[in-house]
Amino acid sequence: xxxxxxxxxxxxxxxxxxxxxxxxxxxxxxxxxxxxxxxxxxxxxxxxxxxxxxxxxxxxxxxxxxxxxxxxxxxxxxxxxxxxxxxxxxxxxxxxxxxxxxxxxxxxxxxxxxxxxxxxxxxxxxxx
Numbered sequence: 001x002x003x004x005x006x007x008x009x010x011x012x013x014x015x016x017x018x019x020x021x022x023x024x025x026x027x028x029x030x031x032x033x034x035x036x037x038x039x040x041x042x043x044x045x046x047x048x049x050x051x052x053x054x055x056x057x058x059x060x061x062x063x064x065x066x067x068x069x070x071x072x073x074x075x076x077x078x079x080x081x082x083x084x085x086x087x088x089x090x091x092x093x094x095x096x097x098x099x100x101x102x103x104x105x106x107x108x109x110x111x112x113x114x115x116x117x118x119x120x121x122x123x124x125x126x127x128x
Contacts, residue, residue, distance in 0.1 A: 057127055065118045072114050080107040 010018075083104045091099045122128040 061122060061127065069114060069118055073111065076107060076111040076114055080104060080111055083107055 087100045087104055091097060
C-alpha cells in the first residue's frame with residue numbers, strides 16, 4: 001500500500017503551481033466584465049452618420065474654407081500674374097504678333113471659380 005501512495009504524492013512545487021493557477025483563474029473570472037450588446041440603440045450606421053454631421057463636417061468646412069481654398073487662390077493668382085507678364089513680354093518681343101490670351105483666360109476663370117467656391121461648393125455636395 002505504501003508504494004501506491006508514493007506514486008500519487010505531489011511535490012510542493014507542483015502544489016504551488018496548481019494553487020497559483022487556480023487563484024489566477026478565480027481572480028481573472030471575478031474582474032472580467034462581460035460585454036453585452038446594447039439592445040436599445042444598435043443602429044451603428046446612424047450613429048456614425050450623426051457623429052460625422054455633428055463633429056466632422058463643420059471642421060472640414062472650416063479647414064477647407066479657411067486654409068485650402070485661400071492657398072489655392074494665392075497660387076492661382078500668382079500663376080495668373082506671371083502668365084500675364086510673360087504674355088506681355090512675348091508680345092513686345094514679337095512686334096506685330098498676337099497676344100496669347102488663352103492661358104491667362106483659363107487661369108482667370110479658375111481663379112474666379114476658386115474664389116467663389118466656398119459660396120456654392122457645399123450646396124452641391126449637400127453639406128449645407
